[in-house]
Amino acid sequence: MNTDPSAKGEKRAFLGARTPFHGGGLRNGALATLLLGASIVIGSGNLADFDSALVGYTFACLFATFGIVYRYTVWLSKPPTRMYWRRGFQVFFSPARWRRLGRPRLLVGALWSKIVAQDFILRRGGVRWAAHMLIAWGCVLAAAVTFPLVFGWLHFEQGAITPHPSYHVIFFNLRVVEIPLGGGLAWFIFHALVVSAFMVISGVMLAMWRRMREGGALAVQRFGRDFLPLILLFAVSITGLMLWVSYEWLHGYYYSVSAHIHAFTVIGTLIYLPFGKLFHVFQRPASIGITFYKAAGAQGEQAVCPVTAEPFAPALQVEDLSIVLTEVGFDYAARDGRGPAWNRLSPRGRRMGIARAHAAAAKKRSPSWPA
Secondary structure, eight states: OEEOGGGSSOOOEETTEEOSSOHHHHHHHHHHHHHHHHHHHHHTTTTTTOOGGGHHHHHHHHHHHHHHHHHHHHHHHSHHHHHHHHHHHHHHTOHHHHHHHTHHHHHHHHIIIIIISOHHHHTTOHHHHHHHHHHHHHHHHHHHHHHHHHHTSEEEEEOOOSSSOEEEEEETTEEEEEEETTSHHHHHHHTHHHHHHHHHHHHHHHHHHHHHHOHHHHHHOOIIIIIHHHHHHHHHHHHHHHHHHHHHHSTTTTHHHHHHHHHHHHHHHHHHTTTSGGGHHHHGGGHHHHHHHHHHHHHSOEEEOTTTOOEEEEHHHHHHHHHHHHHTTEEOSOTTSSSOOGGGSOHHHHHHHHHHHHHHHHHHHOTTSOO
């Protein structure tokens, strides 16, 4: 096996100089940040509906946007990820494979399995799945309410006063719906962050309980990678509940202190997003493309092992693997140039090849070794 050292840790060129920064990541991150800033100005009616008290949250969101897009661009530039990404789109937008794969049904199934129900986690344990579902959907609910409010995209205006008091929901300067104050929908909208906080706290407690009891988790977990994200989510949720308790039952006492503590935890979590484990939230949708890629490979031509003469994997994936290995600087071709490349052998074929090599070596050392 040969390796090419130049393929490892190659630095990107930016503005004519060799730097450790990724030029495409800087460009895409800056563009995404500018687009978000422009949407805040437009969506809030030229900042007329923007609450200046939330400017700290806004700048943290802009920073997080730049960091997330930058890291996502770097992630997509890696040869294996780039191959999965490209093939996933090719399969998805191929008219011929649309009919053969049953794309609408496959897409709905992938969305349900990978995003909504997350049953891939359920197969690893019920407690793990329950904790992840509570945290994931609690965060989604909180984000769906918090970000539009912070950016000034969403606000409420008084509607009818009598006979049934109501509020108008204004989104991006458009009146979306009128909701009666006494209904269940109004209660849920005004208490969505409270509900999401209880969901996240419950999920974090389940996750902590599992991590402190399972031997497998105890053996590999690290504070910065596994516990810090849970601590941040717990801190954001519990300080958010402190605000609710203050205005609901304490007549606003300690609200200012609680608001500053909550702002500190939220801004810290937003800044942490591009760097830690929570970044996988933005990677997860890419698994839908992998589902299409695997389905296309399973229905396509199968690669045949040159040793066993048996099909063992989709030919598309074997060829793509060969391309990726070359891009990252690995060469699994036979040293004498006569045998097949190692990555084109099935697992059984590799075992047979190793056994034959051992037998040949033993025969060379001892001519009496049985053939």
